[in-house]
Structure formats: structure tokens, C-alpha cells
Amino acid sequence: MDKILSTFKIKSSNPGTWIGKEALNSDQVITSYSPVDGKKIAEVSITTKDQFDTVIEQASIAQKQWSQMTAPQRGEIVRQYGNLLREYKDDLGYLVSYEMGKSFQEGKGEVQEMIDICDFAVGLSRQLYGLTMHSERPLHRMYEQWHPLGIVGIISAFNFPVAVWSWNTALAWVCGNVCIWKPSEKTPITALACQELFSRVLEANNLPQGISCVITGDKEVGQWLTSNNNVNLISATGSTAMGRAVGADVAKRFGKTILELGGNNALIVSSKANLKSAIMATVFGAVGTCGQRCTSTRRLLVHEGIYNEFISALKKAYAGLKIGSPLDESNHIGPLIDEQAVQQFNDTIAKIKETKHEVIVEGKSITIDGNSSHCYVHPGVYAVEKDNPLTKQEVFAPILYVIKYKTLDEAIHIQNDVPQGLSSALFTTDLQESEYFLSHKGSDCGIANINIGTSGAEIGGAFGGEKETGGGRESGSDAWKGYMRRQTNTINYSNELPLAQGIKFDI
């Protein structure tokens, strides 16, 4: 681990405020502990208000130069960053795994996602298209174009400590914005590693350091960002409670937001499903990343005709799960992020016990031989009533609720009858069922999949969800429009001044 930390110039004690490669230190620190083995990774200083003001100042200066470069020139910078990420994929992936607790495979997958979004953004830098419209007035031309917003503030969650930042920043950069990143206080070290790599690109190209800034701290530091008038867009990823506060703060000053909040994702298994792939998808969706993906499968809706067969296959699959260090690639499940998350997991199981339920797999906290971390749990599966209030909440841990259903309409109703609307999946080989699920009468989520689980989105599509998930869209498709402002232009090349709607105004 020491070798990897030194690759990214991370010491035992680090500044937490960065303007490119310029670092600002302070007295108060956050200590990052690994949930993998409970050991201290390093300390990071917390950004002060004065340091925050300096960051805003430097970001504003940098934005003037950055936005004057052409979009393809900015794309070239992002291309160089993508190449550095290729070079350091294993090291950064390992660090993600060690600081966050996801498997090394998933850690590398996160870095791959960063590389992919850089490639996407490079292509996008030549495709920031506007439309041309026909004017109702003769000898007039009307079109729209997209301009940079200015400063984009990125607030990220612990569970995708680097990929979510890159989804935002790679697009925001090619669109001509500069970015200030406040990573989760639970995973600050990986953020410093990303910043260190990007500052090398800035230096090699003699660009202003304020194009990429990092600030460190908890919600107090986040609130400086959300309430600052110079920050044109806040892209915030995290819990619905956080989004509710951030959304209100930014709305007060008429700023823009992209909110990517909690999910409560259901997977429906029809009587016409390929059960083998449905089992795989269910187990990966429910226990992958120890149930700490916004798209994790939290509710499993199984048709009554195949219920017994499916549940016994599910039990068998859970019995084969290996729990332990995520750095050991033979393990399926690593730890939860911290002991507080374990407490929440245990509390939720205690609450399930107070309601009508059947234990399919008992969830419990466990210790791993020779490991001093107290963050490991055995995932749980519980059959519950469809209206059990616990099924309406997102608990960020590997607890799966199972509900039996009779008709697809009933399953869709149960699926949609929660406050969140992120990801959803139906396993079926029946064309009518599949089309119905994807129609407006079907899933109300931002993501609806057929014969694919709820978790594991590709960067090419727009990512995000409805209702309490916040309505934001990031990553692929036309999500880039969220990082720009649209301007409608009308040009009169006649010698007359005809008014719109045929209005006469003679003087």
C-alpha cells in the first residue's frame, strides 16, 4: 500500500485543499481508515473558509482562459488525462478498493469507467451541437448554441469515490467549465490521487491550476459550495436527505443542480424468466459492493408460479458466497464502509424482526479471522409483506426484501410504489411483458432493464432517476447539456423589422 500511496504523492499527513498542484494545509484533519483491515491510511486537512474563498477566486480566473480554448482543445486535455488513468488503472483501482472496501475488480472497474467517460468526452468535444430552426419571419435565421456555465461544484458520495466525479468533470471540462470537487469525507484519499494525476496534465500543458480544485470536509464545507453565487452548477451525488438540503440551498439563489440521490431498486422475476440469469443478476445486484450501490437490488418481486423454485436456488447461491478482504479476488463480498453502516444494517434487521417476515438468509455482522476491521456482514434475505414500510426506505447495506406477486400489473405497482425512482429490472422472455414494462404504464424509474439486473450501468446512457432520486442525468446521451447554458439566436438579414406573431407597430 505504501508504494501505491507514494505513486500518488500521498503522505501520512496531507493538505486537503488543492488548486491544481497548489496545496493549502490547515490544522484540522480527517483521518481515513480502511474498512478492509481497519488500519489508518492517512490524514487529510479540512478546508477552511479562507481557503475556500481562494479556491473560488482561482477557479474564476482559470475559467476565463479555459473557456477561451476551443472545445476540441479542451478535449485533448481530457484525452491526456484518460491516458494517464490507463497507466495507473491498477494502482488507483487498488486504492479505491482499499479506501472504500469494494472488490479490487470493482475498483479497477471504477477506473475503467473514468477512462471510458474521458473517451466519451473527447468525442463529445467535437459534438456540442445546437439546433437550427426555421424562423416565422422572412429573411431571418434562428438557431441555438451552447455556452459554458462557469464553475461546476461536484459533491460526491463514498460508494463511487472516483467514477462519479469523472462522469461530471470530464463532461464539464470539455463544455468549458472548471470544477471544484468536494469528495466524501469517508474517501478523501482517492480524490487526492485523482487530483495528483490531473495536475500533471495541467502542468505539462501549462494551463491554469484552477481548472481542477479539491476541497475537503463534511457538509459544512459542502454548504459553502452550494450557497456560493459564483458556483453556477452543483452536481451532488448522495442520500436523498442531502439532496433535499442541497436542492433548497441552490434553488434559493437560482443556481442549477444535477441531483443523483438514493435508489430503492426492484428486480422482477416473471414466470417466463431465464431463472439462471435472474439468480445471477439478483445475487450480484443485492450483495455486490456489499449492497452499497445506488443501483443495488433492494427488492425482489417473484412470480408465485416459480417462487419456491427460485427461492431455493437463491438460498443455494447465497450459501456459496465468500466474504472477506476485497483485495483477495476469490471473495465475493467485502466490508461495509464503516461501523456506523454496520449498526444501521443490524438495526434494520432488528426492525424487520418486529414485522411479519420469513428469514430466507439471516443477515448478521461477522468477524474475519486475523482482521481487525469491524465492518464485515453476512448479507440477509427476508420475505416480507408487500406493504411493509421498511421496503419503502433505502438502507445502504446488503438486505434484500422478497415479495411474491400474481400479475405483472401487481408487480409493477409494487415496484413503483416507493418514493425513489432510480433503477428497475424485469427478467422475462415474453415480448409482451417486456414491452409493457418499458411502456409509460410500466417502470417509473430513470433506468429500466430487461434481462439485466438493476446495477451496473454503462457510461453511454444518461444515468439518473426520478422522484426522490432527484431527476438529474449524468454521463452519456445528451447529459452534457446540463453543464452548459442554451442560447437562442435570431438574426435578421433583411432591411425590414417584422415582429413576431405578425404584430404591427407602425411609427
Ligand code: NAD
Ligand atoms: P451522503 O448524503 O451522506 O453524502 C454525500 C456527499 O454529500 C458527501 O460528500 C457529504 O459530505 C455531502 N453532504 C451531505 N450533506 C450536505 C449538505 N447539506 N450540503 C452539502 N453537502 C452535503 O451520502 P453517502 O453516504 O456518501 O452515499 C450514499 C448515498 O448516495 C446513498 O443514498 C446512495 O443511493 C447515493 N448515491 C446515489 C447515486 C446516484 O447516482 N443516484 C450514486 C451514488 C450514491
